[in-house]
Amino acid sequence: MIIWISALLIIIGFVFFLGGSLGMIRLPDFYSRLHAAGMLDTMGVFLSMAGLALYVVHDFTLGNFLSALKIILIVVFVFITSPTATHAIVDAGVRAGLKPWTKKN
Amino acid sequence: MKILGKLTILLCGVLLMVFAMEFPNWGDPESPASTHLSPYFIQHTMEDTAVPNIVTSVLADYRGYDTMFETTVILTAGLACFLLLRIERKKIPHRYYRHEPTGVTLRMEGEKYPKNSAVFQRMDANWVPYDFVISRTCRLIIPFIQIFALYVVAHGHHSPGGGFQGGVIMGASVILFAISHNLRTSIKNFSEKTAALFSVTGVFIYAGTGALCLLFGEVFLNYSALAPILGGDRVMARSHGILVVEIGVAVAVTAVMIWIYYNLSSAGKQDEGL
Known part of the structure; x- marks a missing residue:
């Protein structure tokens, strides 16, 4: 049962990754592409890592629990750093004077 | 020519x-x-050095001379950057200050400048540090990066890692601090003198361990000679000796990374820059 839940989580995470990569190719300008990449990647990492952590703890020992804890730590750090990196890149774009895309141009 | x-x-x-x-x-x-x-190496590493990771034992024990001179090469790279790029800090005719309560930027000329305070904050002319979110996040992340660097140094015996990798991660944490704040803040916390001193100290730890083995009447860098100091038998002394040497490498690499970064990012002036 728990294996199926983790498989489902990993697959949903991959769907998010797919959306992020599609958005990077298809969206019109720098900021919107970055928006797709930053947000969907973070969500994809969260879901697929949650799936992996669930899979690791499905036969419960201390070692497996520690592995799951390390996976959760990865998620925590990605959650802190990935949006900040996106923020920094957007900041650099604004400073370089890149205008956001509007429907007119 | x-x-x-x-x-x-x-x-x-x-x-x-x-x-x-x-x-x-x-x-x-x-x-x-x-x-x-x-x-x-594959058959005898465990009985010779008691180190499970063959790469580490080859790097720091069987091939110790090579690694010592690799560390020296890194020190030389830092020195070369220093000698090529470093220029005397010229007196800048004016400085920029921001008056925090009003948000006004002032350009000041003359001999006497106000000290950095909560009210008056000195600004760089060309480089604006990143905003609140990035600097806070970096402050949050840097301790974890440094703990991980220490882990990589200390865990080189059992898993991929060791002095070079751990040193680079440690140096990167300070460089991250310099990028997210500014160069002056970073130099205030980890000055160029400290970097130079540490980079020499690292090489000295390595070569000094070798010389200590000579003093105990054995070959240079034969850590078994250190068994009376480090404790344990002659095989465990090799394992501990490798750790001491790795720490030396890590100190040298950390300091040289930071030193090179300081010189490169400010074109040798080290007053303002990334």
Whole structure:
């Protein structure tokens, strides 16, 4: 049962990754592409890592629990750093004077 | 002079090509390295050094001289950057300050400048540090990066890692601090003098461990001689000796990374910059 839940989580995470990569190719300008990449990647990492952590703890020992804890730590750090990196890149774009895309141009 | 330099490079290249033909093929099982050295390392590492990670024991023990001079090469790189780039800090005719309560930027000229305070904050002319979110996040992340660096240094015996990798991660944490704040803040916390001192200290720890072995009446860098100091038998002394040497490498690499970054990012002036 728990294996199926983790498989489902990993697959949903991959769907998010797919959306992020599609958005990077298809969206019109720098900021919107970055928006797709930053947000969907973070969500994809969260879901697929949650799936992996669930899979690791499905036969419960201390070692497996520690592995799951390390996976959760990865998620925590990605959650802190990935949006900040996106923020920094957007900041650099604004400073370089890149205008956001509007429907007119 | 330029032609001479080009000729030298060409000659070295041709020599390299000629002698590379003589080398055994890539992954050749009949080559001397595969028939003599590798089996010995694989079979005897555990009983010789009590280090599970063969790479670490080869790097810091069997091939200790090579690694010592690698550390020296890194120190030389730092010194070369210093000697090529560093210039005397010229007096800048004016400075920029921000008055925090009103948000006004002031340009001040003259001899006397106000000290950095909560009210008056000095600004760089060309470089604006990143905003609140990035600097806070970096402050949050940097301790974890440094703990991980220490882990990589200390865990080189059992898993991939060691002095070079841990040192680079440690240096990167300070460089991250410099990028997310500004160069002056970073230099205030980890000055250039400290970096220079630490980079020499790292090499000194390595070479000093070797020299200590000489004092105990054995070959240079034969850590078994240190068994009376480090405790344990002669095999465990090798394991501990490798750790001491790795710490030396890590200190040197950390300091040289930071030192090179300081010189490169400010073009040698070290007053303002990334």
